[in-house]
Amino acid sequence: MGLAELKKTVKKVLTKLPGGEILFTRIVRIFILFMRDVPIRFRTMINGKDIPDPERVYWINPARIVYYTNYCGNLSDNECREAAKLRWQAQSFRGQVFDRIKDKAKAKDGNWDKSSLKFEDILIHKALSLRIHKNVSWEDTEFFTNALTSIESGAILWDCIDKKSLLVRCDYLDSLIKSIKENGFKLNHKITLQGDDPNSLAKHPRMGEEILVNIGRNGEYLFQDGRHRLAIAKILQLNEIPVKVLVRHTEWQNLRMALHKITCNLKNHALEQLPYHPDLADFVHSSVGDDIIFAIQPFIAESESNPKLLDLGAKFGYFCHKFEGFGYDCYGIEPNVELVWIAEKLRIGEGKSFTIIQKSLLEYIGQSNNDLRHYHTVLAFDLPKSIRRVNAWEEFKNWLNSLCCDQIFFDITNFDENETGSEKNLNSRGEFIHFVLESCSLTHSETLLMNNVDKREIVRFYK
Numbered sequence: 001m002g003l004a005e006l007k008k009t010v011k012k013v014l015t016k017l018p019g020g021e022i023l024f025t026r027i028v029r030i031f032i033l034f035m036r037d038v039p040i041r042f043r044t045m046i047n048g049k050d051i052p053d054p055e056r057v058y059w060i061n062p063a064r065i066v067y068y069t070n071y072c073g074n075l076s077d078n079e080c081r082e083a084a085k086l087r088w089q090a091q092s093f094r095g096q097v098f099d100r101i102k103d104k105a106k107a108k109d110g111n112w113d114k115s116s117l118k119f120e121d122i123l124i125h126k127a128l129s130l131r132i133h134k135n136v137s138w139e140d141t142e143f144f145t146n147a148l149t150s151i152e153s154g155a156i157l158w159d160c161i162d163k164k165s166l167l168v169r170c171d172y173l174d175s176l177i178k179s180i181k182e183n184g185f186k187l188n189h190k191i192t193l194q195g196d197d198p199n200s201l202a203k204h205p206r207m208g209e210e211i212l213v214n215i216g217r218n219g220e221y222l223f224q225d226g227r228h229r230l231a232i233a234k235i236l237q238l239n240e241i242p243v244k245v246l247v248r249h250t251e252w253q254n255l256r257m258a259l260h261k262i263t264c265n266l267k268n269h270a271l272e273q274l275p276y277h278p279d280l281a282d283f284v285h286s287s288v289g290d291d292i293i294f295a296i297q298p299f300i301a302e303s304e305s306n307p308k309l310l311d312l313g314a315k316f317g318y319f320c321h322k323f324e325g326f327g328y329d330c331y332g333i334e335p336n337v338e339l340v341w342i343a344e345k346l347r348i349g350e351g352k353s354f355t356i357i358q359k360s361l362l363e364y365i366g367q368s369n370n371d372l373r374h375y376h377t378v379l380a381f382d383l384p385k386s387i388r389r390v391n392a393w394e395e396f397k398n399w400l401n402s403l404c405c406d407q408i409f410f411d412i413t414n415f416d417e418n419e420t421g422s423e424k425n426l427n428s429r430g431e432f433i434h435f436v437l438e439s440c441s442l443t444h445s446e447t448l449l450m451n452n453v454d455k456r457e458i459v460r461f462y463k
Helices: 003-014 020-050 077-090 123-134 142-152 163-183 227-235 250-264 288-299 318-325 337-349 361-367 390-402 429-439
Strands: 058-060 065-068 106-108 211-215 221-225 241-249 308-312 329-333 355-357 375-380 405-411 444-451 456-462
Touching (some): 106 250, 123 163, 163 227, 221 227, 241 250, 288 456, 308 318
Parallel strands (some): 211 241, 308 329, 308 375
Antiparallel strands (some): 058 241, 444 456
16 A cells, blocks of 8 residues: 555544544645654764754844755756746746755755855745835736746645636735834744734744755855745844754865864864854854953954954964954964965854954964064964973064054963973063063053953953
């Protein structure tokens, strides 16, 4: 007996019982949920922490979703271009996105993240904009004309089979606009509009349908499904919407795997810096970066035009991300090739323009005599022990002497009063502070932050 025959037999038996039809509907719903959820849970279990739960909801700014996914499957480039023309004519783009069941929680290689189709160019976005801003009748929009032509040619769109049912669909979109305007953007299972089936799979608390996105090689969000809700959110300029991630590009997944490997080698498996991307929020990180930003916030330039920042030991570029948001032109120095690779991908994904230079601090100091930039702020929160060797202090001193800046922030936590060895005798905090003041044009110092948890001490040197 096949699945269809089994379903028919069970329905026939249950519908003879009191309330049997409702019971049958619930059984079918549970069965479908089971068949969808178990393979995905098994897949993510095999992959461990590298692939997050595909039903996890992320709240992101809708402005981050600029392009449609451009998946062509096994088509050649020419076939893909021809198919794209037909999809544009029909305004039906399902052929260039992934299968929401078969491809869920997968990493896929290829150029599907290289897209030229902007979401805001599609007809439904333009129609909703006219409807929201100018109250233009649906029937006077190009979207309606195009959709009706497709339906009259035999296509079924949103279960619409004629003009009357298409107008009912447009009424539903009006109610969706009204709901989002009045109540904000809610999770799908927390809102039921006229015409919605509250018992449908789309309204399930865990497996419910939200706006679906895919993530490209550099962390870019590409649209997959839910265009009406996304268009309304964009037009209303909402700050955040709930989305689920269907597919990640292999290169982005490699970044996640690299971060996972890094955390395995760290104390408490916690990253020292927040990886600046919503999709990396599942990685445990310390609050040190946020604590430091809070401490130095009063000294961030506000009036200076395009002040410059230099971060010595940039890691993932956390401080470059932060300071660029404050209006700074940022430069970072980081010796670790893998961290520079991660920082560059995060920079592209977040649309930032800072520069990370792959050099050790000693290499940078030795080659930076021609750096004539005036830095408003220099961050040195990761001063390596290599700089504390006897033969490095003179180079460091010369660099400090030539450095043109308004302030430097040093993390001097590691300058232990009791440290001994073959290093230059500048192990105490007091000796290091005196050394810096003696070596550069800055004349004052003050302690800004002493974290009682890890005894972290930040010192600011200034004019």
